[in-house]
Amino acid sequence: MGKSLDSLDAFQLEALREIGNIGVGNAVTSLAEMLSKKVDMEVPRAGVLPLQEVMALVGDEEDEFACIQQIIEGEAPSLMIFLLEKESALYLVDMMMFKDKGSTQELGEMEESLLKEVGNILSGSILSAFSQMTGITFSMSVPAYAYDMLGAVISTAIVEGGYYADKVLVVETCFSEASEEIRGYFFILPQVDVLEKMLASLGINL
């Protein structure tokens, strides 16, 4: 405890990227099964970043995004944020509902529950991969949802998730459905002591 995020070295960040890779890999497999489509993911990026730069990983402050936030409680307090660009969110709803592309024009209450459920399944897959890897039990809050400007949803998701520092540790990855029509982003923000536990379980000391 009490370690500073700024002291993370390249090796620890690499380990974190690998953990992220395995977790998100599992989520992408679930998504591919849900959609019966091929889903690709990029190699995750990990770093300690100011909030402003966290946003810049995804887009501009006023871009429209659906955001699903889940708080991980218990043994390993962390935060998960799942972001979908507007068009991607609409198309994902179409696919889930077996509708033609372009059928969904707005994100109402029904679409909101559907996206929350997708977020829930994906975070669940990430965490079950983490559990298998580290032996840590993760418990997850029910998802919170917002659809708004990127700057507003990310900053609020982080602050309301209990992260108050100027910089946060993020593991970020982007996935896309093979035809590049759905793009989404995962952010995982572990607390420092959780990070320590996760790395320790892999035999790496922070």
Place this chain on the structure above:
Amino acid sequence: MTIQEPEVEIREYKVGIAQWDVAVSPHKLITLGLGSCVGIALYDPFAKIGGLGHIMLPDSTQFTRNDNKGKFPDTAIPLILEKMVREGARERAVRAKIAGGAQMFSTADKKYMGSIGSRNVEKTIEVLEGMGIKITAKEVGGKNGRTMIFNTLDGSVLLRVLGKEVKML
């Protein structure tokens, strides 16, 4: 013969999260995508000097790591005001317009607090009132994100919200 003032190119200064800045007429100060954060526009209408802050958390005294003064209303507002006065504003002329402090997320989770926005607003108002700065307009709470475009030429604040007409404060 008329004497024309030289044309000044209007600049837009962007204020990021937990940051602040000061500008003089005719330049603009902009902050994008306020969620639970609060934007605080201070203005001296005589000197035409404005300051804009984008605070993130309600109270610096609740945190041990509070060296970033732009993050909290109780530390940001005095700093902005001080810089404005150095630039030629008169403290007694300064008034404020505030926006933001939304509750963005909806969830079925009863434990989810989501009250940071309203606490940011309350504390901002408390600090401004404590310093004797009059709040001439506010657009706070609700569930929408907001962008503020503050024009130091006339002190107007243009508010942009997704899917709605722009609004002038």
